[in-house]
Amino acid sequence: MRKLTFLSLAALVVAFPISQALALDSPQDAKVDVFIALSVAETVEMDFGAVIDADGTITLDTNDVIAADPALIHQGGTVASGVYTITGQPSQAVDVAITPANANGLLLANFTTDVGGGTFPLAGVMIDGVGNLAMALGADLTVQSGVAAPGANQSLNFTVTVTYN
Numbered sequence: 001m002r003k004l005t006f007l008s009l010a011a012l013v014v015a016f017p018i019s020q021a022l023a024l025d026s027p028q029d030a031k032v033d034v035f036i037a038l039s040v041a042e043t044v045e046m047d048f049g050a051v052i053d054a055d056g057t058i059t060l061d062t063n064d065v066i067a068a069d070p071a072l073i074h075q076g077g078t079v080a081s082g083v084y085t086i087t088g089q090p091s092q093a094v095d096v097a098i099t100p101a102n103a104n105g106l107l108l109a110n111f112t113t114d115v116g117g118g119t120f121p122l123a124g125v126m127i128d129g130v131g132n133l134a135m136a137l138g139a140d141l142t143v144q145s146g147v148a149a150p151g152a153n154q155s156l157n158f159t160v161t162v163t164y165n
Contacts, residue, residue: 035092038164040086042084043083044080045082048060048066060140061112062114062136064079064080088131092126092165094162094164096122098159099158101158103156105148106154108140108158109140114136
């Protein structure tokens with residue numbers, strides 16, 4: 001039995017020489033691309049002008065025009081498509097989505113734009129070589145009669161979400 005134990009230990013020494021390290025430090029590398037933080041700036045606020053308190057929907061296009069008003073609720077006033085600039089990493093693709101607003105009987109929905117495919121969400125639109133992406137916005141405004149509160153310059157908030165593609 002003693003011979004067998006000695007031979008087993010000798011075999012272990014041959015298979016795993018004592019001079020080999022039991023631990024090893026091996027430096028490695030990792031990489032990362034650091035992009036400029038995305039931002040959205042409003043250049044021109046979207047403005048539907050004046051509407052009467054009656055059920056209906058008007059469509060503002062991306063060229064400062066009320067393109068549809070089947071219920072004849074639009075009553076003039078200043079009309080402006082929203083103009084926004086997205087700033088980020090030059091020559092990178094971004095995705096853009098909009099969350100519509102609904103407040104006090106006024107609903108913004110069906111946003112359109114003059115970039116990408118024209119409807120949201122946008123996928124893979126390019127920021128230019130300077131780091132900007134300008135876009136005009138249009139949308140539908142629906143008025144719910146009796147729910148919409150009369151008043152000038154009512155604010156309808158919506159959220160523009162931009163992510164790197």
